[in-house]
Amino acid sequence: MIPRLNSLPSGAALWSVLLALPLLAQVPIPPAQLAKLPPALKRPVDFKTEVYPLFKATCFKCHGPEKQKGKYRMDTREGAFKVSADHGPAIEAGHSANSAIILMAAGLIDEMLMPPPGGKPGESDPLTAQQIGMLRAWIDQGAVWPDGPIAEVIQPVRFEPDIQKLLVASCTKCHSGAAAEGGFSVDSLERLLAGGKSYGRVVVPGDLRKSSLLTILAGKDEDIPKPEAHRIPEKSIKQVEEWIRQGAK
Numbered sequence: 370m371i372p373r374l375n376s377l378p379s380g381a382a383l384w385s386v387l388l389a390l391p392l393l394a395q396v397p398i399p400p401a402q403l404a405k406l407p408p409a410l411k412r413p414v415d416f417k418t419e420v421y422p423l424f425k426a427t428c429f430k431c432h433g434p435e436k437q438k439g440k441y442r443m444d445t446r447e448g449a450f451k452v453s454a455d456h457g458p459a460i461e462a463g464h465s466a467n468s469a470i471i472l473m474a475a476g477l478i479d480e481m482l483m484p485p486p487g488g489k490p491g492e493s494d495p496l497t498a499q500q501i502g503m504l505r506a507w508i509d510q511g512a513v514w515p516d517g518p519i520a521e522v523i524q525p526v527r528f529e530p531d532i533q534k535l536l537v538a539s540c541t542k543c544h545s546g547a548a549a550e551g552g553f554s555v556d557s558l559e560r561l562l563a564g565g566k567s568y569g570r571v572v573v574p575g576d577l578r579k580s581s582l583l584t585i586l587a588g589k590d591e592d593i594p595k596p597e598a599h600r601i602p603e604k605s606i607k608q609v610e611e612w613i614r615q616g617a618k
């Protein structure tokens with residue numbers, strides 16, 4: 370179909386639109402793109418136990434007390450709600466689809482995927498649809514951020530399902546069943562705590578220093594064969610650390 374000429378903006382109107390564009394701080398995201406955002410979760414979201422821990426785990430490295438990349442700081446309410454000239458409000462209460470942290474986490478703003486893709490695998494995985502949906506729900510529910518410092522909430526880490534899942538993925542190939550290498554098996558909590566033939570116990574509940582498993586997982590144990598088969602991502606090591614700190618249960 371040939372477009373009817375009178376349905377197009379007149380020459381002058383078109384130019385005024387084009388000239389105004391560079392003045393708009395925020396480049397609007399086309400609706401078709403916005404439609405790709407993972408939907409907000411349909412349940413109440415808790416800031417202290419869900420939102421803050423996610424920010425801490427995935428953003429504070431660059432937007433926390435030590436570094437403020439892009440002059441953006443997320444560990445304080447005032448900082449987190451920054452309105453930037455380039456990207457508009459980082460968080461706009463009630464409007465997750467207009468909040469830069471959501472658009473960036475979903476990769477809808479060119480060159481601004483947050484967290485930025487990193488060099489080492491596992492170090493800066495993009496947020497999952499579930500995590501973005503959780504953040505959207507928090508913002509849509511009013512982005513409640515209590516005044517004052519946030520009391521850290523320690524999430525319990527358990528062998529099942531947290532640690533076992535992680536070790537099954539990286540270790541079962543060689544450390545399972547009767548033929549487990551070095552007699553070390555990740556098949557059950559009991560067997561893991563029992564340790565191996567030459568290392569003995571590698572997990573000492575509550576004692577990070579004596580838990581040699583952490584050195585092994587960091588790829589820093591030079592006596593172990595195939596140290597590269599033993600290295601797991603930093604994020605996973607942190608979880609194992611927290612599990613041992615909490616008593617390895």
Ligand code: HEC
Binds near residue numbers: 428432440473
């Ligand atoms: C490895 C470092 C790193 C991590 C981790 C990271 N960012 Fe960023 N972030 C940056 C850098 C660098 C910039 C500035 C980029 C630019 O302006 O080109 C930035 C900019 C931003 C901005 C824009 C600020 C402004 O004033 O416009 C927002 C919003 C943002 N990040 C959100 C997040 C969120 C949310 C997370 C966690 C899910 C996160 N970032 C994780 C490095 C990081």
Ligand code: HEC
Binds near residue numbers: 568585600
């Ligand atoms: C590709 C095979 C392979 C993978 C994958 C692997 N290991 Fe090993 N591992 C070995 C071998 C070989 C030894 C040496 C066994 C020996 O001394 O007889 C060993 C030894 C060990 C020991 C010392 C056991 C002892 O006391 O002798 C521990 C602990 C260990 N591995 C933990 C792990 C953990 C945890 C993972 C997963 C993150 C893992 N390994 C992944 C092959 C592997």
